Amino acid sequence: MALVRIRVGETIMKTQTQDTPIKLQETLKRQRDILAFRMKKLSSKQSDFNSKTAKLKEKIMKKYDDMKRVLDEDLRITLCQLDTEAEAMERAVEDNIEKSYHLTQEIDQQLAELSAKLEKDKQQSQEKMSEMKVRIMETLKKTDPELLQMDEFKNKQLLSLTINLLLFIRSQVPVTKKLFQSYAQEVVLDPDSAHPKLIISPAGDSVTYTNTWQEVPENPSRFDTTLNVISRTFFQNVRNYWEVQVTGKTYWELGLTYPNIPRKGREDNCWLGRCPTSWCIEYFNGDYTAWHNGVPHELTHVSGRTFERIGIFSSSEGGFVCFLGADTMIPLYSFYAGTFTDSLYQAVCPGHDNQGTNDKPLLICDASKSTPIL
Incomplete structure (x- = not known):
């Protein structure tokens, strides 16, 4: 049986000078x-x-x-x-x-x-x-x-x-809580990727914004404009789940990214979800927005609602990314990438101080342990 390979967006065939129109x-x-x-x-x-x-x-x-x-x-x-x-x-x-x-x-x-x-x-x-x-x-x-x-x-x-x-x-x-807990993944943040105004805990399980520029070595993997930090390692499993505690914060972004996300300069692509290589959910002053490839999706069904934890589930089968309010496992938004073309890293942004209302850290949680269902 002949195997036919199609490359969408590329040249289907190469014409030769002797090929006839027929x-x-x-x-x-x-x-x-x-x-x-x-x-x-x-x-x-x-x-x-x-x-x-x-x-x-x-x-x-x-x-x-x-x-x-x-x-x-x-x-x-x-x-x-x-x-x-x-x-x-x-x-x-x-x-x-x-x-x-x-x-x-x-x-x-x-x-x-x-x-x-x-x-x-x-x-x-x-x-x-x-x-x-x-x-x-x-x-x-x-x-x-x-x-x-x-x-x-x-x-x-x-x-x-x-x-x-x-x-x-x-x-x-909900039964989905037990299911997602079985896919729990350890997350350790990489300080070498963190913006100089971010403080990463020694264990790599929290990130805090500070208005003071930290004395950190410059390297190609460090974000120099956007307040981002990504994980040390990428996902090893087909299905993965992790949670972040967002209690007391008024601004944050959480998501997944390929390793080639732009990290230098003021281009929009450096922000999570603003390029085709990352997916994220953003919270700002009571409003939630899901982002991918620069397209915003306003989540009006949870506007004004607060959660203690946000869960992120991904599956390489079908390129599925799902954001949830982990307190009650209410789905916030889901993306279907079709297939992932590179390794996925966890990415977080604790946001700026937001006029003194956003000084709490983002805490990486042990997603294998239950949280109260309200």
């Missing part, structure tokens, strides 16, 4: 047929992706429906148990009230009889009075409200179990 026409027709077949295959691939995604969504939705049914049944049983106990308590109270009522009726009757016979038989009356006092004391003792106590220990245990169930569910939701 041969050229036939060659172009064959190339056109090949491209038409390629477009058909791509369309089929897209349909296959859509079909697989739809089936996966259907299976996941069914599982969530099953979880909802289980939780609804557990709730029904719990509430039923509480209702049963409440009904038993109510019956016990009503029974004691009834006993007390009947006894008061007897007391009234005895009082009437005693009034009539008091003068006739004082001794007999005293005996009956003594007997009545005993019965009264016994009844008061048996009907003491303090004897009717709810099982507070059981109730606390029931509430504790319910809380534990909630915590367990929260630890599993």
Whole structure:
């Protein structure tokens, strides 16, 4: 089977002086047929992706429906148990009230009889009075409200179990958190690439902006205008995930870049996401923007919202880059590069001081550990 290679944007063939217009026409027709077949295959691939995604969504939705049914049944049983106990308590109270009522009726009757016979038989009356006092004391003792106590220990245990169930569910939701944690990648920032106004921690796990120009050696890899720093090493795995803590900051940029991102001068290409070799998400005074190849995408669905951590997931299969609010794993924006043509490095920009509101550092987190789901 012949292997035909197409290079988009390059010369399809080299013409020779002896080629006739008819041969050229036939060659172009064959190339056109090949491209038409390629477009058909791509369309089929897209349909296959859509079909697989739809089936996966259907299976996941069914599982969530099953979880909802289980939780609804557990709730029904719990509430039923509480209702049963409440009904038993109510019956016990009503029974004691009834006993007390009947006894008061007897007391009234005895009082009437005693009034009539008091003068006739004082001794007999005293005996009956003594007997009545005993019965009264016994009844008061048996009907003491303090004897009717709810099982507070059981109730606390029931509430504790319910809380534990909630915590367990929260630890599993969203399931993407567990999935991305399995792709967690260690990130160590490279001080040799950092702009001179950036301070990199000794461990390479944080970067802080300072208004003072640092005494650092000049080298070709150092950014000299943009406030960027990239990682020491590139991704080794097909799928990778990392997180950055952005708490308390009003300006930052996070993303991925090829090693050949421009690093010198004031060209826009030196900024993350402003060239075809990098992808980033930018946060500035409450607004989020995703950038690639100089094209901005405003993220209005999270405007004004703050996150403690931002997660970045990438997969070389399909050239996928996804930014997430790692607190709740809410997707912020995704890019599809088709394929990555070079190694990927992590890149961060802590931003300038923003009128004194942006002095906090960017902290590289251990993405393999869970963060609270709010």
